[in-house]
Amino acid sequence: MNPLLTVSGLTRMYGNRVGCRDVSFELWPGGVMGIVGESGSGKSTLLSCLSARLEPTAGRVLYDTREDGPVDIYAMGEPRRRMLMRTDWGIVHQNPRDGLRMGVSAGANVGERLMAVGARHYGEIRAQADDWLRKVEIDGERIDDLPLTFSGGMLQRLQIARNLVTHPRLVFMDEPTGGLDVSVQARLLDLLRRLVTDLGLAAIIVTHDLAVARLLAHRLMVMRRGEVVETGLTDQVLDDPHHPYTQLLVSSVLQP
Amino acid sequence: MTDQIRVDSLSKTYVLHTQGGIEIPVFADAALSVASGECVTLHGPSGAGKSTLLRCLYGNCKPDSGAIHVSHGEGTVDIASAPPRVVMEVRRRTLGYVSQFLRAIPRVPALDVVAEPLRALGVPVETAQARAGELLARLRIPERLWSLAPATFSGGEQQRVNIARGFAARHPILLLDEPTASLDARNRAVVIELIAEAKAAGTALVGVFHDDEVREAVSTRVHTMQG
Amino acid sequence: MTSAPGYNFAYLDEQTKRMIRRAILKAVAIPGYQVPFGSREMPLPYGWGTGGIQVTAAVIGPEDRLKVIDQGADDTTNAVSIRRFFARTAGVATTERTAAATVIQTRHRIPETPLSEGQILVYQVPIPEPLRWLEPRETETRKMHALADYGAMHVKLYEDIARFGRIATTYDYPVLVNGRYLMRPSPIPKFDNPKMNMNPALQLFGAGREKRIYAVPPYTPVKSLDFEDHPFEIQSWDQACALCGGTDSFLDEVVTDDRGGRIYVCSDTHHCATRRDAVQEAAE
Ligand SMILES: Nc1ncnc2c1ncn2[C@@H]1O[C@H](COP(=O)(O)OP(=O)(O)O)[C@@H](O)[C@H]1O
Ligand SMILES: Nc1ncnc2c1ncn2[C@@H]1O[C@H](COP(=O)(O)OP(=O)(O)O)[C@@H](O)[C@H]1O
Ligand SMILES: [Mg+2]
Ligand SMILES: [Mg+2]
Numbered sequence: 001m002n003p004l005l006t007v008s009g010l011t012r013m014y015g016n017r018v019g020c021r022d023v024s025f026e027l028w029p030g031g032v033m034g035i036v037g038e039s040g041s042g043k044s045t046l047l048s049c050l051s052a053r054l055e056p057t058a059g060r061v062l063y064d065t066r067e068d069g070p071v072d073i074y075a076m077g078e079p080r081r082r083m084l085m086r087t088d089w090g091i092v093h094q095n096p097r098d099g100l101r102m103g104v105s106a107g108a109n110v111g112e113r114l115m116a117v118g119a120r121h122y123g124e125i126r127a128q129a130d131d132w133l134r135k136v137e138i139d140g141e142r143i144d145d146l147p148l149t150f151s152g153g154m155l156q157r158l159q160i161a162r163n164l165v166t167h168p169r170l171v172f173m174d175e176p177t178g179g180l181d182v183s184v185q186a187r188l189l190d191l192l193r194r195l196v197t198d199l200g201l202a203a204i205i206v207t208h209d210l211a212v213a214r215l216l217a218h219r220l221m222v223m224r225r226g227e228v229v230e231t232g233l234t235d236q237v238l239d240d241p242h243h244p245y246t247q248l249l250v251s252s253v254l255q256p
Numbered sequence: 257m258t259d260q261i262r263v264d265s266l267s268k269t270y271v272l273h274t275q276g277g278i279e280i281p282v283f284a285d286a287a288l289s290v291a292s293g294e295c296v297t298l299h300g301p302s303g304a305g306k307s308t309l310l311r312c313l314y315g316n317c318k319p320d321s322g323a324i325h326v327s328h329g330e331g332t333v334d335i336a337s338a339p340p341r342v343v344m345e346v347r348r349r350t351l352g353y354v355s356q357f358l359r360a361i362p363r364v365p366a367l368d369v370v371a372e373p374l375r376a377l378g379v380p381v382e383t384a385q386a387r388a389g390e391l392l393a394r395l396r397i398p399e400r401l402w403s404l405a406p407a408t409f410s411g412g413e414q415q416r417v418n419i420a421r422g423f424a425a426r427h428p429i430l431l432l433d434e435p436t437a438s439l440d441a442r443n444r445a446v447v448i449e450l451i452a453e454a455k456a457a458g459t460a461l462v463g464v465f466h467d468d469e470v471r472e473a474v475s476t477r478v479h480t481m482q483g
Numbered sequence: 484m485t486s487a488p489g490y491n492f493a494y495l496d497e498q499t500k501r502m503i504r505r506a507i508l509k510a511v512a513i514p515g516y517q518v519p520f521g522s523r524e525m526p527l528p529y530g531w532g533t534g535g536i537q538v539t540a541a542v543i544g545p546e547d548r549l550k551v552i553d554q555g556a557d558d559t560t561n562a563v564s565i566r567r568f569f570a571r572t573a574g575v576a577t578t579e580r581t582a583a584a585t586v587i588q589t590r591h592r593i594p595e596t597p598l599s600e601g602q603i604l605v606y607q608v609p610i611p612e613p614l615r616w617l618e619p620r621e622t623e624t625r626k627m628h629a630l631a632d633y634g635a636m637h638v639k640l641y642e643d644i645a646r647f648g649r650i651a652t653t654y655d656y657p658v659l660v661n662g663r664y665l666m667r668p669s670p671i672p673k674f675d676n677p678k679m680n681m682n683p684a685l686q687l688f689g690a691g692r693e694k695r696i697y698a699v700p701p702y703t704p705v706k707s708l709d710f711e712d713h714p715f716e717i718q719s720w721d722q723a724c725a726l727c728g729g730t731d732s733f734l735d736e737v738v739t740d741d742r743g744g745r746i747y748v749c750s751d752t753h754h755c756a757t758r759r760d761a762v763q764e765a766a767e
Contacts, residue, residue, distance in 0.1 A: 028341055079630045101638070105645055108638045115641065116634030122644050122710040144645050190363040215361065219340045233315060233340040240317045244273035251274050 002064040004029050004170055004202050005050065010059035012045050018226035019045035023059070025221065025231065029169065032196055032203045034217025034234060036210060036249070042226035043206040044174055050204060051091055051172040052081050063088075063170075086113050090163030090171035094178040096155035099162070100147050106133060106158055107143040113166045132161040136191060153184035157191065164195065171196075171203045177212055189215050210253055214238055222246045258327065260429050260460035261313065263288040266322030266336070268308055282308045286322070288462075288479055292428065295451060295461040295474050300481035306464045307356070309481070310431045312336070313462065314353045315343040326350060326429065348376050352430040354422035356437065358414040360407040366392065366417050367402040373425035384424075391420035394446055412438045423450050430454060432463035436470050448473045493540040493573040499523055503541035503696070507687060510698035515660025516628070517611050522694040527568075531561060532590055533691030535607035536568070539588045542603055542687070543569065548576045550584035555592040555733070555750035562590075579753045591654075593675040595732045595754040598684035600701060606669045608690035611697065613657045613667040633665045636708060644713055653718065659706045660699055668705075674717045674733045679705040724749045727758035 003026035012019035020042035027033055035043045048054035050061055052073045062070040063084070073081060085091070093099040100109050110129035111119070119125050130140050136157035147155055156176065163171060176192065177185040193216055196203055207213050213220055213234060220237045222230040222245065230243040241247045263286060270280040282305035290296045298306040311317035313324055315335045324335040328350045333342055347353075352373070361369065367388050368375075374384035392402055395416040401409065406417045419435050432451075436444045444467075451474045454461060465471040471478070491497065499521075506520035525533040543549065549569050553562040557579040565588060566577045578584050581596035588605040598604060614624040617635055627633065636657060643651040656673035660666045668679060669688060679686060679699055686699040699705060709715040723730045725746035732754055734747040749755035 031341060078626070079632075082630060082632060104638055104642050107645055108641050111641055112635055112638050115637040116632075118634065120637070120711050122641065123712050125641065126645070186362045190361075193361070218344055231340075232318065233343055235316050236318055236340075239311070240270075242271075242318065247273050 001029065002070055003027060004064050006062040006070060007050065008060050010049055010061065011057050012049050012054060013057045018042070020049065020226045023228055027202055027204065029202055030200045032205065032216055032218045034213035034220045035204065035206045035223060036208065036213050036220055037223035039208060041223040043223055046223070047172055047174050047204060047206050051089065052085060086116050087166050088169050090168040092159055092163055092171060092173040092176050094175040096159040099159040100155065102147050105144045105146060106138065109147065109158060110161050110165050113162065117166060128165060132165050136161040152180050153188055156180065156188055169202060171201055173203060173205045175207055176205065177209065192216060210238060210250065222249065258291065259289045260292050260327050261288065261290040261462065262325040264323045266312065266319050266324065268312060268317065268319045283481065290460045290462055292458045292460045293455050294476045295455055295463060296477045296479050297471050297475040298462065298464045298481055299478050304481040306481055307433055310433050310462060310464065313431055314351060315347065350428050352422045352425060352427035354419055354432045354435045356433045358406060358418035360405065360414065362407060363405055365403045366397065366406045369406060369417055370420045370424050373421060377425060387424055388420065391423055395420055395443060415439065416443060419447060423454065426457065429460045432461065434464050434466050437466055444470055490572045493543055493569065495523065495537065495540045500541045503537055506696045507538065507541065507698065510696050511700050514699055514703050515664030515666040515697060517695040517697045519694055520696050522691050525691070529692040530609065532565060532607035534689030535588050535605050536565060537691065538687050538689035538696060539569065539586060539605045543573055543575060543586055545575065547585045548578050548583055550578050550581060550587045552587065552592055552594065553590045556752045558752065581753055591670045592750060593671055593678045595751040598682055600683040602684040604684050604686045606686065606688045608669045608688045611667055611688070611690040611693050611695040613665045628664060631663060636665060640708060640710065650709065650713055657708050659708065661703050666697060672718060672733055673707065676707045677717065720747060722747045724755060727755045727762065729755070729758050
């Protein structure tokens with residue numbers, strides 16, 4: 001077995017400002033990596049570089065493709081990268097509006113990835129959309145409603161369904177519970193935890209919320225000023241933090 | 257008999273960077289071996305480092321030096337240096353841990369909290385829930401609570417759910433940190449029974465017990481820590 | 484015939500026509516691909532078919548016979564003025580007979596009379612980009628074309644079926660040309676879509692405002708998008724044409740009085756007239 005993602009020396013500069021610097025790690029199938037750190041620490045930059053949306057200044061990201069094994073995601077051709085992004089990968093944006101088509105129905109939002117990979121049977125596409133709406137706890141009755149009429153939590157769940165419908169192996173999430181009320185967050189977290197476990201998904205989850213990290217991530221990377229200052233098993237990093245910055249982060253919340 | 261756990265010259269010092277870099281040395285050059293069928297109890301005053309040692313064994317605490325060899329499947333793994341992925345796998349198949357307090361996962365019913373370690377081993381849901389129910393019943397958690405998330409349970413109830421979860425998967429190694437602290441005599445007796453059964457089945461146990469009665473009942477050997 | 488003095492032949496200067504012809508050649512070489520061109524100011528406002536007129540001006544020669552239709556009719560203001568424009572600036576012959584025309588400029592219809600080899604059909608195109616509703620960024624739509632990344636196009640058809648129980652798009656129905664490029668056929672009724680497929684004539688599309696030319700060369704496969712369980716279908720009517728009795732042409736609804744009276748008549752006026760003549764002849 002190969003790591004799903006092999007990251008080495010990944011650096012992204014914005015002019016002479018550091019986005020993220022010299023990040024290396026491996027992610028294995030089914031592994032859930034949390035990236036934590038304060039605002040501006042480079043979490044989103046790193047996630048974008050990892051998910052083929054932002055070309056790094058230096059370093060490499062290898063993805064273990066089903067056909068040819070590990071391939072540099074920035075060296076592969078655009079068609080292949082796009083195909084990967086809509087089959088093997090999912091991207092859940094903090095703001096669901098960035099990841100959804102607000103002008104088309106919930107069903108079409110979920111069905112789009114199926115159509116994009118060649119599904120051409122309306123009845124089957126619809127049945128799968130319906131099935132996925134239920135899996136994310138959205139009433140099947142709402143399949144033809146526009147997302148505009150959905151609450152924030154529902155929008156986020158819809159975005160998740162839209163991503164998971166093609167059975168990706170790897171999902172990237174940037175602050176998936178970010179803009180939500182606490183009670184809505186809890187439900188979404190529970191759903192994410194279950195889906196990730198049941199589907200054996202590998203995931204990289206960016207969050208500034210250590211409780212979210214504790215609940216979802218197997219491993220943590222703590223970032224500060226673009227660099228990874230500490231990594232390890234999630235509970236170990238949170239219960240026995242070593243780096244001064246991690247200790248500060250942990251001590252500034254009540255009980256992560 | 258082969259050791260299930262062998263700790264070699266393990267040292268741990270907490271460094272509190274947020275408090276001017278204060279150093280709290282917990283233990284140095286600690287050694288410990290535990291064979292299968294044994295229950296070694298850690299004994300010593302509060303602050304002696306009993307919980308820290310257990311947490312090191314579980315990979316929850318990172319020692320400064322030394323090794324923690326745990327037999328896992330056909331081989332052994334050094335928990336102190338193994339990558340997270342390996343530690344997770346050791347926890348799934350080999351290491352059980354009953355912490356002092358249950359860390360409740362929101363919205364997950366007690367029955368599933370207990371069945372989860374079995375599910376992680378691929379045991380079918382019915383079988384896993386049957387075993388979970390059996391343990392919860394033995395520990396006197398009323399059946400009407402099984403479908404509720406433990407977040408709202410009393411401290412004692414939560415601790416019993418935690419114990420049931422720890423015993424559910426019959427891991428070859430089980431770590432117990434004051435599991436009986438908030439239990440009444442009848443439930444303490446159940447825990448003593450569960451430990452005896454585990455020993456008989458060949459489990460290697462390491463435990464901390466605050467009351468002498470339980471310690472004396474379960475202990476095959478006492479490991480004293482001075483702090 | 485001679486063209487009016489003061490104009491170059493067909494209004495456009497030779498250099499502009501050469502530039503447009505180069506764009507057309509490229510478009511023919513890559514069926515369905517939108518070729519940018521340097522659209523010129525024309526003595527007509529956008530929306531009056533300036534794209535189609537520039538294409539016609541670039542391909543028409545003194546020997547050609549031009550037909551111009553607007554939604555099937557030869558006699559609307561728009562059709563008449565374009566026809567007159569070329570009669571004046573190029574001195575070409577004009578006709579209303581489909582079979583007699585060598586160049587047909589059209590707005591929103593394909594003639595009912597089948598076209599033949601050697602004919603050129605020039606479409607006036609308001610919006611050339613089929614992916615525009617889906618993706619407003621030009622850089623992104625270009626990339627989608629380059630990668631034939633068209634799956635999301637079905638989203639629109641999906642929405643139709645979800646909302647109306649069938650594909651409700653009736654005009655400007657998207658097609659895949661030569662199995663490669665997604666194309667907007669301009670706002671012709673989907674009734675006309677099958678006529679584009681393997682047509683012996685050369686089909687040229689000009690969008691003036693958006694400065695794009697594209698083409699379907701003779702005998703090119705043109706497929707209308709659909710689903711396996713909701714195959715593409717053309718419009719059909721319960722009635723026959725109230726004027727010629729035809730049942731196989733595209734019908735327009737015409738309100739006849741202010742009491743809600745209405746009839747259906749062929750949208751292709753030349754086709755309808757020809758049939759009426761034929762029926763009358765047979766009767767005599
Ligand atoms: N597009 C950009 N242009 C310039 N600087 C940027 C850009 N995006 C992020 N940065 C900078 O890079 C650093 C990391 O930002 P970001 O990755 O967004 O952090 P986080 O997600 O942890 O809040 C910050 O200093 C930020 O100001
Ligand atoms: N996470 C921690 N950070 C800092 N110091 C700790 C931490 N956990 C325990 N300690 C300190 O380490 C020493 C040993 O504690 P502990 O292992 O809990 O002992 P015991 O379980 O024997 O009471 C104590 O001085 C305690 O204050
Ligand atoms: Mg961010
Ligand atoms: Mg303790």
